Amino acid sequence: MLDNNQLLRFTTAGSVDDGKSTLIGRLLYDSKSIFEDQLQAIENTSKKKGHNGVDLALFTDGLRDEREQGITIDVAYRYFTTPKRKFIIADTPGHIQYTRNMVTGASTANAAIILVDARHGVIEQTRRHSFIASLLQIPHVIVCINKMDLVDYSEEAYNKVIEQFEEFSSKMLVKDVRFIPISALLGDNVVNRSKNMDWYQGAPLLHTLETMHISSDINKVDARFPVQTVLRPQRDGFIDYRGYAGRVASGVLRKGDEVTVMPSGFTSKIKSIDTLEGEHDEAFAPMSVAITLEDDIDISRGDMIVRSNNKPEASQDLEVMLCWLHNDAAKPRAKYTIKHTSNEQKAMIKEVIYKYDINTLERNMHDKDLGMNDISKVKIRTTKPLMVDSYRENRTTGSIILVDDATNETVAAGMIV
Amino acid sequence: MSKYYLNYLDELESEAIFVLREVWAQFENPVILFSGGKDSILVTHLAKKAFYPAKIPFPLMHVDTGHNFPETIQFRDDIIKELGVQLIVGSVQESIDEGRVAEERGKNATRNALQITTLLDAIETNKIDCAIGGGRRDEEKARAKERFFSHRDDFGQWDPKNQRPELWNIFNGKHFEGEHFRAFPISNWTEMDVWNYIKRENIAIPSLYFAHEREVVWRQDSWIPNSEFLVLEDHEEIVTKKIRFRTLGDITITGGIESDADTLEKIADEVSGMRQTERGNRSDDKRSESAMEDRKRQGYF
Structure with a gap:
């Protein structure tokens, strides 16, 4: 592998029988990422179950319950590497009751693969998966029209799905959508170009994933540095050292930059950017570094260092797209802990503005209950200001989670509007 | 770019x-x-x-x-x-x-x-x-x-x-x-x-990861090292092989592989060509699915 190879994270969504597991199995198998002992185990199970040949889908089975029921319950992560890139797959279940897992997998993804069965075309689940991809602002969406072998590799069938997809996706905010006709079962256009679809001029799936431009997926304009912890070595050579440790959330910070510490508003200049390797002239997202400032200012976890000429909004009133993730429904006007970057405050859901009907994608202005898997637009009030950007502009400083203090469970995830 | x-x-x-x-x-x-x-x-x-x-x-x-x-x-x-x-x-x-x-x-x-x-x-x-x-x-x-x-x-x-x-x-x-x-x-x-990073950063690791001549016995499809805890079966015999370990666990259950990889470069090369998972040599994982x-x-x- 070359030294400048990047890491691409993608998520896969599909309905129960769209062939998602087979596709992942195929990607791993054809890119030679499945080891012999794993293959041996799958062959044994395939035989036991009476399948013809090796059932690649079995490769993604994880927990015992999943193997028994033949379904995916939780997000599972898979890895493979090609000479061009390293890939992390967030393999998420497609059933409606697992919307929360899809949201989880989508939250860190550069790309989403949405599977559509060529025989059935766009169905309710396709709409739901695409909606979640657009809500979570996944920068790239690849619609794989699967099971082309079952429609005689017909170009018409492929075009029909594209037409259906574009009809409803025009209302959504997905920047980059591509379509690829594949057969995960037989391998057409997954790793290798299909010999059965001369009419398709585009690249196979793996080549698309390998060459997609992802450097601009992270916001490189607005410099944001949430402080995780303060480093005070108090040892020889570093007696007065006070370093602010964190990972650059977005943008670029340079030595000598005029910075403001939020929420206090104190200003200073960046004196040094340090790592074990030594001093750096600049740090960009997503680098983990320690920053020292020219002036002694009281800074602690939860504060944010930003460039003085480009600040986020400090606000106690947030409008948030909220996805409810827990079995216990939201309690009206209950207090929750809100976590935002390294900051943590108390918060209250003041108002539910509307709730999405996840099937029709229409806004319901009357049903205001927040239950498991519900996606709603809400107003949240926090006890102290959070330093926020809109999620559309900044995935890191625009996202929050809510934690129920009575159970410590993560109950909701939100995108700041 | x-x-x-x-x-x-x-x-x-x-x-x-x-x-x-x-x-x-x-x-x-x-x-x-x-x-x-x-x-x-x-x-x-x-x-x-x-x-x-x-x-x-x-x-x-x-x-x-x-x-x-x-x-x-x-x-x-x-x-x-x-x-x-x-x-x-x-x-x-x-x-x-x-x-x-x-x-x-x-x-x-x-x-x-x-x-x-x-x-x-x-x-x-x-x-x-x-x-x-x-x-x-x-x-x-x-x-x-x-x-x-x-x-x-x-x-x-x-x-x-x-x-x-x-x-x-x-x-x-x-x-x-x-x-x-x-x-x-x-x-x-x-x-x-992990190996590419250890190589890049030149991180010190125990000599067990590098190929050396060791006394071993063939058991459950891998080379188990000789130790004071090893009890030989009738058909088993101790032999000397050039061995290295891909993972380190208990000495009684960690199997080695035959290898000539005695530098980090050679280990990384060897691992990239491996067709078995590293835990394939751990008998604790072979007990059941x-x-x-x-x-x-x-x-x-």
């Missing part, structure tokens, strides 16, 4: 440092679980980076089965001295002597499962609220479902079907007294990534 992007190893490193700093900020009394294997050495190296120029602010904890490779213990003591951090040892032998656990019987008896009790006892006695481990999701199918911050109830048990969702990079380490967390900073690394899941549910690493 913009110059403002990280290559995959730098991105994995930055992610791990972020996780380690979150652990330090969110917990009162975390430790690094240190086995002397390459993954826990890597985590320790990353912790050094995460807190530089301060030293690693938490102890290393070793669960000592008593069935160690002598090289591992030497390596552990050297690294403790170099870093100037505290070492906590949980001893399986003590757990046996105190009657907390009983030795397994039979031909393939190991102390592997016994570690669970010792580990959980050490966590409780030392009031540890987060144990940082070198577990990776590519290792095994149950581990593929692990979170970065993984909750354990007050019996130390993992409930894989009711895990807290983990979104973006916001980790929720909130817990009640008696409960603890496991944190996995190198979740997203593969075996190949859900061997790892079952142990993890009970509180295993």
